[in-house]
Ligand SMILES: CC(=O)SCCNC(=O)CCNC(=O)[C@H](O)C(C)(C)COP(=O)(O)OP(=O)(O)OC[C@H]1O[C@@H](n2cnc3c(N)ncnc32)[C@H](O)[C@@H]1OP(=O)(O)O
């Protein structure tokens with residue numbers, strides 16, 4: 360019999376579970392983790408603290424945070440055989456492909472990989488949060504034909520990542536700015552990649568399978584891949600004077616502008632406001648970059664023309680300028696999103712599997728009925 364329930368295309372607005380981690384009010388542009396506004400996390404916290412808070416679903420004590428930080432540091436190094444795999448990857452592959460492969464390989468080296476108890480999932484999460492930084496930086500170095508830089512234990516997670524990526528110790532301001540970007544990207548409710556991680560987890564599969572699935576989902580340009588796509592668009596526009604006409608033309612042709620629009624936010628994504636403020640701060644200090652000026656114009660034109668449809672800048676709109684000011688190439692913007700989102704993925708998998716139920720929705724069948732097999736020679 361045909362299922363006559365309404366189809367929730369894109370699962371829009373469908374609630375499939377409960378969560379204590381993240382709340383979003385899309386019409387007012389509000390985002391909180393554990394009830395605390397994202398702006399407060401960005402201003403006062405660190406990626407390490409927010410990661411632990413998400414894993415535990417509560418604010419940690421100073422002692423717990425110090426222990427977690429020490430655990431992360433102790434897990435920064437990755438096995439040489441993984442570095443060999445990264446070195447052997449073909450040149451010119453997209454770093455998200457390389458990350459997906461490297462994380463999958465990391466699972467082969469983890470003796471606990473097949474364990475799916477909450478305790479094992481948590482221990483693996485700590486290793487993955489720590490090692491994503493080393494893996495992404497190593498992919499960048501190997502792809503550039505440069506020597507891989509070993510992690511340092513005296514730097515923060517953000518500072519150490521920038522150090523491993525560039526081979527140079529970042530300034531305190533650079534490390535803090537990057538830390539804030541990680542905080543802003545760490546979790547965001549039931550976004551497509553977190554949902555994908557949970558869908559895999561719901562079959563009681565292992566953490567590495569959950570996270571490689573999530574990396575694949577994040578990569579697409581409608582989700583995390585939009586930050587790189589924004590930069591492609593800025594490069595195509597070229598100069599600020601051309602921005603208004605270029606975007607106007609896109610909107611006339613009903614083409615999508617990357618970095619704007621969101622399934623949940625129908626107003627400014629609050630993370631885009633924090634990132635814009637930092638991009639502006641850097642622009643005012645060092646002279647407005649072309650990128651920043653182009654983005655200002657795109658934001659104005661988009662809000663004027665389609666703001667009434669609820670289309671405003673999302674998190675991917677300004678993040679790229681911040682990263683490019685830090686000297687990071689655009690192909691690494693989405694891996695950096697993964698570097699932050701690993702915490703949200705792990706925390707969400709742990710939370711969901713505590714009271715697991717296999718995810719298995721349905722599709723309304725609209726194909727033929729009452730048919731019989733026709734031999735090949737009769738078709
Ligand atoms: C980290 C993240 O994942 S944030 C999102 C990153 N993705 C992007 O930046 C890619 C660009 N944005 C988009 O493609 C979309 O806004 C999405 C996929 C993110 C959300 O889209 P949906 O919730 O499916 O919105 P939907 O497609 O229903 O759009 C509603 C209307 O706004 C328009 N619209 C939505 N996004 C855009 C956009 N980026 N540019 C121009 N118009 C847009 C649609 O054409 C539609 O117009 P219509 O009603 O006249 O047909």
Ligand SMILES: O=C([O-])CC(=O)C(=O)O
Nearest residue numbers: 546547549550551622674
């Ligand atoms: O929530 C979403 O759909 C996409 C998003 O902004 C994120 O994952 O950060």
